[in-house]
Amino acid sequence: MSQLVGAIDQGTTSTRFLVFNEKLNLIASHQMEFEQINPKEGWTEHDPLKILETVQICISESLKKCKSQGYTIENLKSIGITNQRETTCVWDKITGKPLHNAIVWLDMRNQQICNDLIQKFGNQDHFKEICGLPISTYFSATKLNWLIQNVPEVKTAIDEERCLFGTIDSWLIWNLTGGNQGGNHVTDVTNASRTMLMDLKSAKWSEKMCESLNIPMKILPKICSSCEIYGNVKNPIFNDILNVPIAGCLGDQQAALVGQLCFSSGQVKNTYGTGCFMLKNTGTNIINSTHGLLTTVAYQFGPDNPVFYALEGSVAVAGHAIQWLRDKIQMIDSAPQIDEFAAKVKDSGDVYFVPAFSGLFCPYWRSDARGIIVGLTSFTNKYHLARACLESTCFQAMEVLKAMEEDSEIKIKELRVDGGMTKSDLCMQIQADLLGINVIRPSQIETTALGAALSAGLGVKVWDSLDQIKQILNEHSEFTIFSSKIDEKERKQRFIKWKKAVEKSFNWID
Numbered sequence: 001m002s003q004l005v006g007a008i009d010q011g012t013t014s015t016r017f018l019v020f021n022e023k024l025n026l027i028a029s030h031q032m033e034f035e036q037i038n039p040k041e042g043w044t045e046h047d048p049l050k051i052l053e054t055v056q057i058c059i060s061e062s063l064k065k066c067k068s069q070g071y072t073i074e075n076l077k078s079i080g081i082t083n084q085r086e087t088t089c090v091w092d093k094i095t096g097k098p099l100h101n102a103i104v105w106l107d108m109r110n111q112q113i114c115n116d117l118i119q120k121f122g123n124q125d126h127f128k129e130i131c132g133l134p135i136s137t138y139f140s141a142t143k144l145n146w147l148i149q150n151v152p153e154v155k156t157a158i159d160e161e162r163c164l165f166g167t168i169d170s171w172l173i174w175n176l177t178g179g180n181q182g183g184n185h186v187t188d189v190t191n192a193s194r195t196m197l198m199d200l201k202s203a204k205w206s207e208k209m210c211e212s213l214n215i216p217m218k219i220l221p222k223i224c225s226s227c228e229i230y231g232n233v234k235n236p237i238f239n240d241i242l243n244v245p246i247a248g249c250l251g252d253q254q255a256a257l258v259g260q261l262c263f264s265s266g267q268v269k270n271t272y273g274t275g276c277f278m279l280k281n282t283g284t285n286i287i288n289s290t291h292g293l294l295t296t297v298a299y300q301f302g303p304d305n306p307v308f309y310a311l312e313g314s315v316a317v318a319g320h321a322i323q324w325l326r327d328k329i330q331m332i333d334s335a336p337q338i339d340e341f342a343a344k345v346k347d348s349g350d351v352y353f354v355p356a357f358s359g360l361f362c363p364y365w366r367s368d369a370r371g372i373i374v375g376l377t378s379f380t381n382k383y384h385l386a387r388a389c390l391e392s393t394c395f396q397a398m399e400v401l402k403a404m405e406e407d408s409e410i411k412i413k414e415l416r417v418d419g420g421m422t423k424s425d426l427c428m429q430i431q432a433d434l435l436g437i438n439v440i441r442p443s444q445i446e447t448t449a450l451g452a453a454l455s456a457g458l459g460v461k462v463w464d465s466l467d468q469i470k471q472i473l474n475e476h477s478e479f480t481i482f483s484s485k486i487d488e489k490e491r492k493q494r495f496i497k498w499k500k501a502v503e504k505s506f507n508w509i510d
């Protein structure tokens with residue numbers, strides 16, 4: 001009997017469910033965008049119930065497509081989950097209802113809490129040794145602080161032992177496995193490593209971090225590996241997949257690392273979605289960056305297997321800037337139109353766009369920066385702006401790659417890429433030009449979902465080993481390779497201009 005594995009990919013802007021067969025071919029998928037709620041400047045929320053609804057619809061629509069190809073639910077052996085990381089949910093375990101909208105990773109309402117912590121502990125990197133992360137609005141713990149301090153229902157639910165906290169993976173697993181009828185309150189080690197509350201070495205919640213950040217440990221989920229059975233689907237809302245085991249779970253950027261088969265130390269991938277995230281596998285070594293990178297968990301394939309780590313360069317705004325041009329500025333009608341516009345001009349006309357909408361993450365960690373467009377003249381048109389927008393992501397990725405090279409003093413020779421923005425050939429060509437190395441895009445750019453599916457399939461022995469998976473994928477994977485078409489002199493000149501633009505974005509917020 002054919003074996004299928006499903007993956008829920010719950011991203012920042014959309015939810016997907018994808019089904020792969022045992023040859024790792026994509027059999028069916030369904031995707032839905034959902035609302036970004038912006039109650040105030042700098043705030044972004046998601047409705048956790050809406051997220052659940054999109055998951056349910058995506059599963060149901062994909063399974064219809066599987067059925068039309070002759071498959072039945074018996075073919076579906078397991079499900080993996082991969083998700084936007086850090087986004088913070090709190091809910092009531094008795095009613096099963098969220099106590100507030102989820103606070104999204106991009107949200108900056110916790111800035112004052114972060115400022116106070118930096119002042120109290122002396123510097124932004126005070127906890128990096130324990131959790132691998134700087135004090136920043138990006139991570140879950142200070143979002144949770146904000147909820148505890150500002151939403152009375154959350155405080156009361158904690159006092160009455162009804163409050164559960166989790167990132168999106170936890171919220172989904174709890175609901176899928178029964179919700180308030182006995183759902184399992186768990187997370188995986190990659191997601192836990194994004195909260196600031198986990199000790200990287202022990203891969204357990206850190207008492208010191210929880211105490212320093214004032215987080216009650218009783219509301220935290222149990223930390224599991226990225227590949228084990230977290231429970232079977234029991235919630236009747238998900239009746240299309242009842243009793244199917246959930247057997248894989250990874251944060252989306254770690255899932256992409258897995259989906260790109262970056263299992264060896266030194267291998268690097270870059271995913272271009274709402275943000276852009278470059279991860280380098282560092283094996284079982286915890287490396288502390290001196291160039292603004294984060295240390296994070298890459299994966300742990302089973303509770304008895306070692307934890308693998310990664311260095312990460314996180315860029316907050318990549319595809320998000322394209323969506324901003326589409327939704328807020330209405331310069332384009334759809335994301336793909338950015339390519340059409342950008343291709344109409346040979347360069348950006350010396351225009352530089354620094355999309356520091358949420359400050360700048362890696363390598364600067366400047367919360368005082370805000371977005372700017374510089375170099376405008378009366379010659380500038382929307383096509384230049386479109387090109388500057390694509391270039392902005394590539395320049396940011398270039399800075400992250402340089403930080404990785406400087407940290408390890410090892411030159412990165414090629415870059416594997418994936419994610420929504422990599423559909424743009426022009427963007428990938430600009431990236432290769434700026435980096436001066438080959439940019440390699442697999443024909444299957446849904447590597448995030450693939451990574452979650454691989455983990456879920458390993459969890460129930462659809463595949464026995466990583467070697468078997470590598471062999472299967474290597475048999476039918478195809479790649480497009482983008483090589484630089486500009487020389488080092490031009491690359492340097494453009495980078496100097498970019499750096500000048502970045503500096504101009506600093507110090508906007510007092």
Ligand SMILES: Nc1ncnc2c1ncn2[C@@H]1O[C@H](COP(=O)(O)OP(=O)(O)O)[C@@H](O)[C@H]1O
Binds near residue numbers: 013273320420423427
């Ligand atoms: N053809 C395209 N050219 C450039 N960018 C694109 C294209 N299609 C989609 N995108 C961008 O890709 C992003 C979505 O990628 P995805 O990997 O689905 O992100 P996420 O997981 O963050 O929701 C959007 O921000 C969109 O702007």
Ligand SMILES: O=P(O)(O)OC[C@H](O)CO
Binds near residue numbers: 010013084105275
């Ligand atoms: O939704 P994405 O793909 O932009 O990923 C978001 C990241 O997980 C945030 O850390």
